């Protein structure tokens with residue numbers, strides 16, 4: 001066989017693979033905060049941006065200011081202009097973040113929004129109707145804080161345009177190129193949310209706090225897995241951000257609507273079973289799972305313990321990393 005032909009045959013699959021991953025991977029994912037409590041400078045907030053776009057959406061808003069400074073210092077906010085005399089925070093608030101999406105109104109998911117509101121620029125804030133009601137009744141109510149929204153108690157400053165997700169369909173997030181579909185999640189006595197983010201042909205999934213279906217006596221996760229499994233089958237889903245708040249073992253009455261490694265394992269297995277394909281394990285392994293919301297117990301984070309327990313559970317097709325504040329995650333940075 002001529003050498004050139006041999007070389008082409010040898011390298012052709014690699015060339016194909018390279019060109020596929022270079023064009024296919026879309027989302028930049030940056031946790032501005034990713035612990036599940038106590039540390040007020042590291043509470044749930046996630047920036048998501050598509051390659052080629054200069055607009056982020058911010059999924060939950062627990063820690064904004066400190067997280068943006070940290071992500072900028074790590075060089076992970078690609079839109080920051082070093083010649084701009086404004087701080088990275090100001091640049092992000094003015095030009096970077098196009099909208100907030102709030103999964104539920106627990107303080108560890110909205111504290112940053114409250115503290116940034118006097119300095120923020122007008123933006124839409126998307127949530128479920130019940131979360132919007134919690135925000136206007138209990139937070140932006142002119143008693144606990146000025147009403148920076150356009151709903152609820154008077155006077156309304158109107159900086160945050162509260163918007164509800166349409167039911168069972170994708171809706172465009174104003175001021176951004178992204179579409180999002182909302183799913184309710186069961187989180188003890190609170191309704192939380194998952195967001196399926198879409199840009200062109202690509203998707204990523206963010207889950208706010210959630211309990212397991214078997215503990216919560218519901219089927220919210222089952223419905224969600226049923227919806228996203230076809231996107232794993234078609235290799236369009238890049239990442240799933242999901243919580244593991246506590247290590248095993250944990251009595252069910254002390255879970256408070258959260259997951260442990262063994263509960264996550266059962267949910268992952270249900271998701272894998274929903275992928276109706278003989279290569280379900282291999283297809284699942286193309287999805288990057290990012291584990292978040294580890295709760296401090298007795299003042300220390302259990303990140304290492306949870307990572308070890310997840311490793312030891314050896315879940316087929318489950319490829320994961322533990323989230324670290326200010327880091328940049330992209331599906332194609334990690335080996336399959």
Ligand SMILES: [Zn+2]
Pocket residue numbers: 104106187209
């Ligand atoms: Zn919560």
Ligand SMILES: [Zn+2]
Pocket residue numbers: 036044106108109209293
């Ligand atoms: Zn939380």
